[in-house]
Amino acid sequence: MRLEQIYPTVRTFETVVADMKEQQGYWVALEKSYFYPESGGQPADRGTLNGIEVLDVQLIEGIVWHLLNSPLLGKTVHGEVDDAVRTDHAAQHTAQHVISAILQDEFQIKTVSFRTGSEESTLDLATDQWDEKLQNRLEERLRQVIVAGHVITATEYEEAEALALPLRKMPQVTGQIRVVQIGELDYSACGGTHLESTSELELILFTGQEKIRGNIRLTYVAKDRAFRLLTTERRVLSETARFLSAKKDQVRDVVDELKQDQIRLNRQVGQAEDAHVQTVLKQLLNGPEQILVLHHEQEDIRFSEKIGKALVEAGRTVLVWNEVAKKLLMYSTGRVHLGQFTKTHVKQFNGRGGGSETNAQVLFVTHEDALAFVEALEEELHT
Incomplete structure (x- = not known):
């Protein structure tokens, strides 16, 4: 396992430069690094090396390369991993494990792919059907899993030992296999970063769904992203209710009435416009x-x-x-x-x-x- 996998809580470290290259930016390889490189739909860590911003981290032929926004001077390096970014990415990734496990075990719906975006994360599911009833059941189970506080561990196994486990996600590598376990809910071969307990997820909100190439794509946010979204939506709802001179639970009905009024007005405007056209046309x-x-x-x-x-x-x-x-x-x-x-x-x-x-x-x-x-x-x- 890489250092950030063995020591996931490390945020600052000292090391030396192992290699450097200039290729569409300034890339640095270190003797040791605790930065997570982009992989499996999860973005790379962010942070600094000697105060210089790390723009990207990539694993190329077993070497972790760090992209900087300016050249790194000197041989000795002080590295700092951005804790907020690491925690956010870990939360979105952990949420994906939990959602995928519940959907596969209890709804027989497999996950095709996953991606953490800068604002929302997406799950592509091997189904062409999705409805409010199914989503409500999934949301209820997610609340139960978060409250249960299942411990999350990452353990490296010999290949035969790993394959003997009830893996939801099979390994894409051979030899030593890193398995992420969430209580008895989920066993997945995975190299990403995760929280230490499902209770740390705090909240998962689904923000939309659409059909993509015969599959259903769900968008969601977890932990701090979910609370920021709730705060924003509450503010918008309050401002809208105040603007409409309505209570919050009346906003939808008032908007529906306004939409019907708009349809009627548009019809009347169209009729008046057509009559005006005929008058001008005749002249x-x-x-x-x-x-x-x-x-x-x-x-x-x-x-x-x-x-x-x-x-x-x-x-x-x-x-x-x-x-x-x-x-x-x-x-x-x-x-x-x-x-x-x-x-x-x-x-x-x-x-x-x-x-x-x-x-x-x-x-x-x-x-x-x-x-x-x-x-x-x-x-x-x-x-």
Whole structure:
């Protein structure tokens, strides 16, 4: 076992440099190191060497390499492992062991993969079904395991001895096998860092789920991450309730009512907008112009789009400048290939956009640039 596995509580140490290399950063190998290198979905430790920040730790061909943000000077090294980061990663990893053990033993759902993220951790499960009832049962069992305070140990066994244990996670190495045991709940071949007891997990919260390649991916947080999330969500809930002039347990009902009101308002706005489009359309179609250039100063872009589409359906070519969106909408009956014209000329007028033969859009910084582009297009259309 590596030193950080044998002595998991060590946070400061003295050593000397064994090797150095410069390869997309400054890498240092030490005579001895208590830093955990990234492995098995668990991120590397963080900390300092002689006060220089350790950005990454990797195990390459049996050597632990430390990535620094500046060169390390001198041969003697004082190392400090960031206790908060180590404890956080250990908590998320321990939570994974516990969740995976319960799901496999009691729900016959195996874990496919695991990753500790900077904010949330993920578990990919070999199932395509997940529901609230199953999650509630899992959460209840997790509370029981945390309260029970199962002792967590890591022991190195000869291969034959390790394989005789009821391993949930089989070893990926041969020879000496490190087995992490959580009471009688879980035996796993694992090289990661862990807490000393399930009681240290304190709290595990599930934050979401989604289907990934036929599996279910659960996201979760444990220990301090879980309490920070609870604090944030409580604050947001309190602020939302105060904003809505409602009690906390009434927020969902009030939001549902607001959503229904929004749907009704959107429907009414849409109906009024359609009526306005028909009125404007009737006025525009009364004239003889086959090429219409419109300037919408305050209209919503949806209104401009509806006008343009309606006019082209009536056989007119339409150029609509929408001041709010700084966008030129173009609709043609095919007299000029709008997409090709735009591609050829748009850059010289400081715009960007594109489109098809009969429909194109361009964003401009100024109305003047748009007008110059329109003049060039009108000349092409009249040719």
